Amino acid sequence: MSISSPSGEPRDPSVVRTGAKPGAGRGPGGAGKPGAKGGRGPRKPVTPVKVAGARNWGAIALFSAVGLLTAGIIGAGVYYTSQTPEVVGVDEIQGMENYRKSRPKDVEGGRHQAGPIKYDIMPPVFGPHNGIWQNCTGDVYTEPIASEHAVHSMEHGAVWITYRPDLPKDQVDRLAGKVRGRDKMLLSPFPNLDKPIALQAWGYQLKLDSLDDQRVNEFIKTMRGTAAIENATCAEGVTTTGIVPVNLPNQG
Template structure:
């Protein structure tokens, strides 16, 4: 750089030497090359090592997977619902299968049932009307000769014993006759009443001398149980009511004898209505 003064010649500036030589291969302070544009920006320059590029930069952090325990509550609930559904379907299918079976087979499946139709075919022929008292080998009787008048069996509940001769005629018409010991607890009697009262072709009465607390009769069938909670009572009623009739489903159960007492009423024989034809 030259400095010119007015009216005089140009003078060059005096360079003051420090006596030091620049280091070999090292440019002087004023001769450093300008940094390239963008150098020094994060991730832009060549001097900045990139992750994974083999440089000495920081390695990427691998995410830590948090292992969560399996939620067993919903799984257990799902399994329980599935098992319940399968059980309901299975029970329903079994009920349909059972309902499709002939009533005789369903009767045979009732545990403890005595089938007198197999034991004594003459006993269950029916239509044998006799006046007066009749001796029966089975107690309570399930079939055999009987009075021409039947006991009313429209869900009647009798609080005293009734005549066997009238009751057997009701059995011939398809009635289920439930009998119980006179000393059966009142709550048990009430349960039996609830099964009978107001339901056609059912009747209930106490019976002296039973060898079991409760005995059920249909024409040719008998079942004895210890208490009114026995589920076989309902099975017996469902299976044999009407089905066990040998006079068909239209046999009458009304207009019969409604009085109690063990002596048959022969004077009613000529007043009984005609039986409908099948």
Template sequence: MAKDRTDKSRATGGGSSRSGAGAGGRGKGGRTRPPTNVVAQQRPWGLIAAALAVVVFAAAVITYAVVEVRKADASKVESIDEIAGAEVFEYEGATHDDGPIEYTESPPVGGPHANMWADCTGTVYDVDIRHENAVHSLEHGAVWITYNPDEVSDTDVDTLAGLVDGVSGRMLSPYEGLDSPVSLQSWGHQLKVDSADDERVKQFADLMTYKSDSFPEPGATCERPDFLAAPPLESDDPATAPAESSAPTTPAS
């Protein structure tokens, strides 16, 4: 009987030893497993914010561009009849005359004119050029913008010059005694306004510069360097005005 108790005690002790090994978390060879390190991913908030800022800025630029295009389209005209106050006169291609000419309209918009045309390659004059030469430029398809120097400011002149400077088929000059602050002329057409900021100024210039079928000499040049070098003034003796030049007439650019 004593032998049986000894065997049971050993069996029980052996079981306890194996159970303790399992509870201690020891694997084969008695070594513990290292803990697993979990790394949390960092979200790139800075990059996301920068990307959103770029998207918002691009959307604002596009919106602004669309609004400006729509504004420009809204003010664009297709016919002189759409410009309030614009007048239309009937003139055929006229003869050349280097003497002084009395015109019906002031500034003139057509009729006989000098042999030499005034340079109208986006030319800004600071003197009252001879009207007979300016009318010849109108015959070539130019728009002649004039202003009363006593009724406009330097800022107004700069505004008008911005529409003319460097634009082929346009010229700007003061006009002594003009009965309105600003007047625009093309062959057979005229518009008088009270302000250089009037939107009709740009409408007229954009519509009538080299407007096809609205002037007698389509394809004629606006270049006239000899006139530009020494423009005859309205107050000069007509006899001193330059004679007809041998410069060829070439298509306007």
């Protein structure tokens, strides 16, 4: 049996029709193909999701360790280069006090300080000192001089030879012959010296009983100029004598 539709066309009651036209959603080439009118069209590309992988903690630890080691080496280098270095050949002089080795922090340098200064080593060989040095271009002083000026001279690399005031004149003259006219050298008597002769350079001291001791020449040869911790002249210093330091108006 057939049933007439409103359009007058007979239709089979066993067939259920929908509003979609036959072939809807299909492309010209067949089912499921894109491009068909009224179809879903091409799918949008799916953005890939980034998944954070586990961190390589072993590599991080390695680089951290290398960085710390490098920093430590640099730091150690800075520390050691800041220390006052030893003078070459110093170990060959027997019986010398090496304060650069026994008191390295004290020997690193000294600030300028006006007025009298109390030293724990006599004659002093390092530490705070007057802002102007004692002239040390081979100067021979027949009277005691201020230690505060002489210490500054040693900072410039001078060898300061001192002697007990009761040292026989012929030995004083011989000492003067080793000093006079030689840059980075000065000579003066020193009251209450516990040995007849004492030689000083910055951080080093040698006390002797006799001028005939060969170590006098060894000390001068090794220390003169080379013991400096400040590359400066020995000229244009004070030439006055007396144990009270000269204070300049602008000195602090």
